[in-house]
Amino acid sequence: MTPIRIQGATLRYLGDSSAIFSGLEVTFEPATWTAILGPSGCGKSTLLRYIAGLLTDKVEFSATEFSPPLDVLAGQVAYMAQQDLLLPWLSVLDNVCLASRLNGKKVDVQTHQKALSLLKKVGLADKAASNPNDLSGGQRQRVALARTLMQDKSVVLMDEPFSALDAVTRYKLQALAANLLKDKTVLLITHDPQEALRLGEQILVMNGKPARLHSIAPPKQGIPRDIDGEFAAIQQSILEHLAGSHAKKLDVAELQGGSNDATR
Numbered sequence: 001m002t003p004i005r006i007q008g009a010t011l012r013y014l015g016d017s018s019a020i021f022s023g024l025e026v027t028f029e030p031a032t033w034t035a036i037l038g039p040s041g042c043g044k045s046t047l048l049r050y051i052a053g054l055l056t057d058k059v060e061f062s063a064t065e066f067s068p069p070l071d072v073l074a075g076q077v078a079y080m081a082q083q084d085l086l087l088p089w090l091s092v093l094d095n096v097c098l099a100s101r102l103n104g105k106k107v108d109v110q111t112h113q114k115a116l117s118l119l120k121k122v123g124l125a126d127k128a129a130s131n132p133n134d135l136s137g138g139q140r141q142r143v144a145l146a147r148t149l150m151q152d153k154s155v156v157l158m159d160e161p162f163s164a165l166d167a168v169t170r171y172k173l174q175a176l177a178a179n180l181l182k183d184k185t186v187l188l189i190t191h192d193p194q195e196a197l198r199l200g201e202q203i204l205v206m207n208g209k210p211a212r213l214h215s216i217a218p219p220k221q222g223i224p225r226d227i228d229g230e231f232a233a234i235q236q237s238i239l240e241h242l243a244g245s246h247a248k249k250l251d252v253a254e255l256q257g258g259s260n261d262a263t264r
């Protein structure tokens, strides 16, 4: 596996006058988890969707380096979104086999067996014949995880995959995903600094217009990490970066600026 290297990258949606990001520099090392944080609308999903090859006809993109080339990279990528996109008219097992069906491959006994063994890994072997609508949110995301693993790609792109889950379910799924995807190159978008710190071996904050990436040194423990003092200190630093206030202490009076304006 080779790293994904993007240097001097600029992206603009066709018809828009300004770029979403410009001069973007990032390397994703093989078999490494990268967590990407950033305010809503800064371009995180755009970056992921571009890497997945989903935006080629919608954007103007240039880079001094982009390797491996997009057509090669896009073939190595599996994509997992916040909404699990399970098809309600298929069983859980058939949803896990979906990629094979879409590729026009025959869903044979071997494919079914592989899907079943992955459902076992995510703890849902007994739900294979169920309808996705009869599962909880956490169970549905575990099916989506099994479906992602079924594709057997070396790069896994995850766009806020756990954000709709309650705290305990999310905590368990983070550990499960870290375990099952430990050999993959994972790009995880999250709005949750704690999630980035639990799972990120590289932690990036995306910010600004056009957006840039700022790297935050992760804690030393392996992932999934438990919360300790170092973790808490870095969490504070991430929140300050997200608030755009890393250069100075957060100024509460400034945050209340809206009400002050009226009295000026």
Ligand code: ADP
Pocket (backbone or CB within 6 Å): 013, 020, 038, 039, 040, 041, 042, 043, 044, 045, 046, 047, 058
């Ligand atoms: P994030 O995932 O960080 O919340 P997005 O990548 O979804 O941000 O969006 C970044 C910006 O690009 C937003 O201003 C959004 O409105 C714009 N955008 C997203 N998709 C499109 C599109 N298909 N065409 C034009 N603009 C888009």
Ligand code: MG
Pocket (backbone or CB within 6 Å): 044, 045, 046, 159
């Ligand atoms: Mg997004």
